[in-house]
Amino acid sequence: MARDNTNIKPTEAELTLLNVLWKVGPATVRQVHDVVSKTQKTGYTTVLKILQIMHEKTLVIRDESNRAHVYAPANSETFTQSSLLKDLATKAFGGSTSKLVMRALDESTSKEEIADIRQLLNDLEK
Amino acid sequence: MARDNTNIKPTEAELTLLNVLWKVGPATVRQVHDVVSKTQKTGYTTVLKILQIMHEKTLVIRDESNRAHVYAPANSETFTQSSLLKDLATKAFGGSTSKLVMRALDESTSKEEIADIRQLLNDLEK
DNA sequence: CACAAGATACGATTGCATTCGTATATAACT
DNA sequence: AGTTATATACGAATGCAATCGTATCTTGTG
Numbered sequence: 001m002a003r004d005n006t007n008i009k010p011t012e013a014e015l016t017l018l019n020v021l022w023k024v025g026p027a028t029v030r031q032v033h034d035v036v037s038k039t040q041k042t043g044y045t046t047v048l049k050i051l052q053i054m055h056e057k058t059l060v061i062r063d064e065s066n067r068a069h070v071y072a073p074a075n076s077e078t079f080t081q082s083s084l085l086k087d088l089a090t091k092a093f094g095g096s097t098s099k100l101v102m103r104a105l106d107e108s109t110s111k112e113e114i115a116d117i118r119q120l121l122n123d124l125e126k
Numbered sequence: 127m128a129r130d131n132t133n134i135k136p137t138e139a140e141l142t143l144l145n146v147l148w149k150v151g152p153a154t155v156r157q158v159h160d161v162v163s164k165t166q167k168t169g170y171t172t173v174l175k176i177l178q179i180m181h182e183k184t185l186v187i188r189d190e191s192n193r194a195h196v197y198a199p200a201n202s203e204t205f206t207q208s209s210l211l212k213d214l215a216t217k218a219f220g221g222s223t224s225k226l227v228m229r230a231l232d233e234s235t236s237k238e239e240i241a242d243i244r245q246l247l248n249d250l251e252k
Numbered sequence: 253c254a255c256a257a258g259a260t261a262c263g264a265t266t267g268c269a270t271t272c273g274t275a276t277a278t279a280a281c282t
Numbered sequence: 283a284g285t286t287a288t289a290t291a292c293g294a295a296t297g298c299a300a301t302c303g304t305a306t307c308t309t310g311t312g
Contacts, residue, residue: 011299015217029259046301048260053299067259067308081229084218089230091141092210098239101230102246103207104215104223113224114247120228121240137269155289172271174290179269193278193289 009087010059010080013050016040018073018080021060026072135213136185136206139176142166144199144206147186152198 010018020035021027027035033047051071054060063070073080085100093100105117136144146161147153153161159173177197180186189196199206211226219226231243 012217013300019218042300043302045260045303049262049302050300052261069260078229081218081226082232084214085226085230088210088214091138092145092207097230098235098242100207100211101227101243103204104211104227104230105243105246105250106208107250109224109250111251114251116224117227117231118244118247120231121244124231124233124235125237125240139270168270169272171273171290175271175292176269178291195290 008057008059008075009083010054014054014059017047017050017054018059018077021071021073022077026063026070028068028070030068032071134183134185134201135209136180140180140185143173143176143180144185144203147197147199148203152189152196154194154196156194158197 016036017032020032024031024035029044029048029051032051033042033044036042036047051060051062055062055071058074060071061074063072075083085097089095089097089100093103142162143158146158150157150161155170155174155177158177159168159170162168162173177186177188181188181197184200186197187200189198201209211223215221215223215226219229
């Protein structure tokens with residue numbers, strides 16, 4: 001049986017590493033660590049360990065053909081974002097996505113953002 | 127110093143209990159347990175313990191004037207929802223609320239929901 | 253070849269979330 | 283008053299997330 005890849009929720013540390021991989025593309029542990037250590041004081045082996053765990057969970061895929069393994073996200077950023085939103089909608093908005101959306105919008109939303117969202121709403125109706 | 131009440135992120139179990147309190151209003155451990163045990167097999171003392179921890183964290187307030195303490199949310203549902211959304215936007219959307227909103231909307235959004243969101247966008251622009 | 257640099261693997265620790273059993277206190281009822 | 287029901291408090295076990303030290307392996311270089 002293949003592992004169920006759907007509905008895997010990355011932990012906070014895992015999401016941090018995924019963000020790096022989505023941004024820079026497939027990367028070695030060292031490359032990922034170089035990026036995260038710019039903003040955090042995280043040890044090299046910590047990053048390594050988390051990536052190994054993510055590999056076990058199938059959150060990332062791993063190319064072992066070279067000595068330094070190359071990691072890449074198993075799922076797209078879009079897919080993961082949607083999963084996280086669905087999870088939050090279920091747990092904190094009674095399952096209602098529109099309630100979530102309306103709560104997310106407030107006076108800090110800029111005119112440009114409002115225009116973008118309007119455009120998306122128009123497209124959805126077609 | 128007063129405890130910082132801002133940005134407190136309830137855990138999953140805590141959010142479950144908060145949902146009950148927001149729905150039914152201030153309640154005793156037994157009342158909360160009665161509700162959650164309809165859908166989950168959670169022990170009475172588990173609910174008690176979590177509420178006690180939430181009290182320590184100031185996620186709930188507690189009226190101890192009667193033998194059975196009465197618990198109530200320390201923050202509104204709206205406030206908590208906004209906090210959770212802000213947290214998710216930061217961690218998974220590069221801080222962009224509009225990106226989050228646009229990701230949340232998809233073909234499953236109904237016409238009524240779209241209309242509601244449009245209305246809110248109009249209100250925001252005023 | 254031998255060694256240094258740098259990689260993975262592994263194990264141990266810490267802390268938090270979650271769960272529940274048991275002890276103890278209080279109230280109610282006969 | 284004594285027994286039963288029900289409440290809180292407390293402590294312990296479990297499991298996962300996160301961190302890092304150390305061991306081991308591989309590779310390139312002098």
